[in-house]
Amino acid sequence: MAHHDQHPLDHPEVQASSTPKYVFAFILAMGVMIASCLITVVGDMSQLATLTWIGVLALIAVIGQLYFLFKLDTSKAMIWHTVSAAATIPLFFIAIVLTIWMFHHLEMRVMLGAG
Amino acid sequence: MFMDVQGPSNALFGRLPMILDLHYNNPWIMFAFALVVIGGIGTVAALTYFKKWGWLWHDWLTTVDHKKIGIMYIIVGLIMLFRGFFEAAMIRTHQAMAVGPDSPGFLGAVHGYLTPFHISEIFTVHGTLMILLAVTPILVGFMNLIVPIQIGARDMAYPFLNAVGLWLTTAAAALCMISLFVGSFSHAGWVGLTPLTQLDHSPGVGVDYWIWLIQISSIGSTLGALNLIATILKMRAPGMSLMRMPIFSWTTLATNIIGLTSFPLLTVALFLLTLDRYIGTHFFTADGGGNFMMYTNLFWLWGHPEVYFVVLPAFGFLSEIIPTFSEKPLFNHTSMIAATMGIAGVSWLVWLHHFFIMGAGPEVNTFFSVATMLVGIPTGVKVFNWAFTMYKGRVRLETPMLWALGAVLLLIGGGMTGMMLAIPAINYVSHNSVFVVAHFHNMFLIIAFAIFGAVTYWWPKAFGFRLDERLGHIFFWLFWAGSVFVFVPMYALGFLGMTRRLDYIAHPSWWPLLALEVVGIALYIASVAAFVLQIYVSFRDRERNKVTTSDAWETSRSLEWAAHCPPSFYNFAATPIVHSNDEWAWRREHGVTSVVPEKYTSIHMPKNSMVPVVLGVLFIIFGFAGTWRIGWMFFGSIIAITAVLIFRMFQKDIDYNIPAEDVEAYEREKLKSVDRAAQDNVHQTGEMGDAGTDSPAHG
């Protein structure tokens, strides 16, 4: 049932909350976002380098959020969440890598983006 | 920041002033409007006359009972399904009339009776609503209705969330109905062909209706998926290990894993399209750095998993119906589970077969072609399992079994043509022809057959009486004949090169085949009439058709048949203990079929809530305001939705306990309609696949 007799504050997920971690996660997210913004707007790198850096920063942002905001770890309270998040990794891979692969070939053959 | 839109608009009413000067008048719309108004007034009058408003509100609209929610999902879906049949009839009759340069035109059309814009709207709304507002809700309804009982749970893991999902779906259906009368619907196909969906090319509100109703219904589907997964993983009765779980529950699990992982993709793709249309970004535009092929890519990344989302539950129905009416256990339960999960797994790897012709080249096309054909392996496993279940079984051709057999037969045609289309060389000549349309209707018909089978099969469980057999057979044969007459000619026309979505047919030689399709659609409409009549007659004779034991078919196998017909609102008076994957058959075999528990205990249940209905209404306002760009109303509804959710979070009084005495009193009342002697004697041996099958039950 959705409702338990126990007090909401006793839930392990709720107990795991911590202000310093939240603040840190927020600062991290802001920092990474500003950095990627700067790279895109004023950075003067090759396209590949720009994309690579944005990718790396996105990865840092994701991991930071998962750990510091969502508290995903292997404790008993969180293991389901962690496993579900991990289970999406192959899907992430399928969707993004195959898409990039497809567009790479498409671009070569139909000069997509040339116009 | 917001895009300039064509036509009149102002801050107070958004684009609504448009309907004053732009209106496409068509008697068909007036007819539909009259139908809805008369139906609406009739319902309101009946509810008032019979003083049923309180009943409707307390027993249905505010309920969080999974069974009632499931039934309401199915009703919404069936209503939309029948609306879809009418659209199909319009498309078919129009095309049969608009053949050749000399064909006459009516009602403002040059040929036939629908203008090109109007027929485009009709096939778009037909596709969108059939998939998202008819088939999906009906299937989700069955998952709601059956799965908790089948796994021995009291309700879903999150009953409140479940009601929210229902009302979101209903809100989307309501928007679809509103779009019929206020403004217009998208003309860009159910897939949303880009860049046709961009503001430059579709300046009206049609595409916006399409976007918002899909967004609202897919939030509902995502929440529902979450709920069903949690229910199945966490709420199974003691003894029901995952490997003992009946196949329908397994397919529900697989389906919802697909749903949970794919619906958010559609949400994102449509959100980006919304940004393009509302604030002028260039995600999917043809110019300004946009990439409209990315839209197609994202759409099918959801779209293909979605087709497995709808077919897997249908396979689940078949896997329940076939063993019951073959009086044998399902052949190889374990491989059925593996095949289900196999199909779900592959569903993610094949989406590109929807745009082989985009031009990604041989490497890419080969990869996706092979991946697509791999689906044939687990599907084949399923077909053989069903066939071996029937082999040497005592097959009874009652209505549900007829539907199931029809579905298995259709799978041959649909699967075969799917394989053909999965070969890029064939696809290059058949893509965008009506051959594809015939293929996927063939596939969806499997689902429709399985659904009607499931309706007949579980009807006694849900309502306590059986549906009329004779009318059921008539319904089946009419529907079957309709399918043959519509889709065999359509396959042929596909081979002849007829492209899809035509408003005018240039080849007079195609007319005979198109006329045959009209015969088919007439049979479909007749079949719908037979169905309505079947329900009416069965309801009228409900006393005679009453089921007096928990096992309406006498040879059913899974746990839901151990609950009353209809089940008590808390499902089982005492939590069942599960011994086998065919628990009810196991109990029959061991002579423990009594529905009276050894002792009564108190039961913890969720309380009704009006919050989900309120959210549904707010979501209609939200979608409507979004469509017509009424800023204050749009943001106002978001604030209101948030406020209602916060209000709900602070509600403490959301559950209650039914004391043991009340459970006992309630059960005693229920037991009055049970034939106790028959119930205790539904006893058969040898059904669990043991040697020496000597059951005298059915000769």
Ligand code: HEM
């Ligand atoms: C499982 C049930 C299935 C359903 C509900 C289904 C549904 C659909 C739908 C809706 C479309 C076209 C949508 C559109 O363009 O508007 C489609 C196209 C296609 N289907 Fe299926 N399908 C199913 C099974 C299969 C199977 C088993 C295969 C192959 C093994 C297959 C292969 C294809 C291919 C290759 C296309 C693309 C055709 C084209 O547009 O050129 N499908 N299917």
Ligand SMILES: [Cu+2]
């Ligand atoms: Cu597909």
